[in-house]
Amino acid sequence: MAGVNRVILIGNLGADPAELRYMPSGDAVLNVTLATTETWKDRATGEKRERTEWHKIVFIGKTAEIVKQYLHKGSQIYVEGKLRTRKWQTPEGQDRYTTEVVVDSFGTMQMLGGRQEQPSSGSSVPFDEEAHYQGQGRPAGRPQTAPAPAPSSSAPASNYGGSSTYDDDIPF
């Protein structure tokens, strides 16, 4: 019965985030690709070598909005999520499977790199954080690594209902 499904990645966005999509529940969804590079030295030749792995990341909820707003191609992030393999079909009706790392309210996203990221100019994120959060926030009295104007997100993107004052100020 016990089950643990956890992924931890540090890498860089392969491209600017695409447009936000929304689930029927109202939660935002955003897909990005993340590159994690490992490097080592070839023992035989002494050469430095590296291998890059590309991951499909799916941000759900508040975090999706933060990613859209603050991150761009090349941004370095820390991500905690879980594995999920989706089955889908080609237009020809063939089954296909895609494995993604889902970062929802049980996951975490942290921006790395120090330098202050700027919100994407011309951001098309017509998102009323205020209202959205109200309905879904974590319960009152819950600490949360909430960064507010700071572009970082820890266990956000979810509802855990709360005091109205909480959500008013914290955009995720």
Added chain:
Amino acid sequence: MAGVNRVILIGNLGADPAELRYMPSGDAVLNVTLATTETWKDRATGEKRERTEWHKIVFIGKTAEIVKQYLHKGSQIYVEGKLRTRKWQTPEGQDRYTTEVVVDSFGTMQMLGGRQEQPSSGSSVPFDEEAHYQGQGRPAGRPQTAPAPAPSSSAPASNYGGSSTYDDDIPF
């Protein structure tokens, strides 16, 4: 500004859980010791060796109640939490520091071992999980490794919103 503080342990309880204590906020608090054992073979002698590390775990909120109710000396668990070092004083006024692994609503506890654990007989946990959960739970439509009758707990809905008297009240 980014910060990650995460501890993952699998080990066995060193003793039956003590009594639950409560914070002013109403959140339950429970301390246990957890042993993690690593084994290896001494390369020189070929002998099998092992080393046991003892960890002070502090469960806060719903998880504390589950631990109290279902776990006992020897129970094997998986735990996700964060490090916290508390300063306290001896009766003589000397400073002391104790490092603990805090498992609150952002952490996780999973019972391992398969065999169905029995609730502690004579349990003094007058706790209506259902009602409690309903009132503070994560938002609808969100999966959660909810404990309820099941002796497992993942990011349960608990508060530990904090009064400034936290440390004063809880002499771990």
Added chain:
Amino acid sequence: MAGVNRVILIGNLGADPAELRYMPSGDAVLNVTLATTETWKDRATGEKRERTEWHKIVFIGKTAEIVKQYLHKGSQIYVEGKLRTRKWQTPEGQDRYTTEVVVDSFGTMQMLGGRQEQPSSGSSVPFDEEAHYQGQGRPAGRPQTAPAPAPSSSAPASNYGGSSTYDDDIPF
């Protein structure tokens, strides 16, 4: 340049391990499927719900041999590995991608559940763990969760050197 790619799972084997395969380097390779189940209570209906995720795990090296020898359908394990997406082609020449969790010498496998597992009867693993270990082990004086007679494996000393024909030889 920094990169972290880490997966942590606790789940149960979906079937007995298949046969060991070997890379040109001599390293064993073993594929298994692992189910991680998450349970939660539907907030709206109050019903208990669960979702099982199936993961493709690839054990490489010493750990592969231990898994083959000690684990079977239903065995509960803890696994630490990394994500890797492989590209392969159908007989028709179409590209396909499969994401796996690779557990090599940088990963870890721990058996859970307490009850003593028995080596698979009729095990065809003619493997001298002792000798193997001696020759390739980590440096003296270094602890290591050595497997040997003990059915546990943490970053064991294994190779998985390979040839360019890796994918060809190993039809996961």
Added chain:
Amino acid sequence: MAGVNRVILIGNLGADPAELRYMPSGDAVLNVTLATTETWKDRATGEKRERTEWHKIVFIGKTAEIVKQYLHKGSQIYVEGKLRTRKWQTPEGQDRYTTEVVVDSFGTMQMLGGRQEQPSSGSSVPFDEEAHYQGQGRPAGRPQTAPAPAPSSSAPASNYGGSSTYDDDIPF
């Protein structure tokens, strides 16, 4: 018997690394303090709050040398290690306990932040990474996120000898 003891931190060095020390085995040892900061917004007051946790980190082996050479006060790093509580005595003979995060060859250290770190000027680390690595590195044929010119280190500092053909062909 299973045991997992793992700590994952992202934070900043509180000070420049002190001098390297060496164990009888020849392994370098280096202690640093690392700050991890979590921020959240106070639900009652709406104020942004933060709490910083200070961790005692002990780097052992190759990683210790890399930290000494490349990191300084304020450097942001990712660290994977394990918890260890040491008992020691005051001059008066009183027992004291200190909990540290040990980052040895089973752990990992990654520099974050992007900006190219400069080796400490006037570095007193007369360390020939190349030669040193050869002598103590992981065994041939094993990939390793080798640091060398690159200021990153993943599970290095250990041997685990292997096939010489490994690195040539398989980049993972």
Added chain:
DNA sequence: TTTT
């Protein structure tokens, strides 16, 4: 003080 656990567990194997």
Added chain:
DNA sequence: TTTT
């Protein structure tokens, strides 16, 4: 003592 870091960082934002």
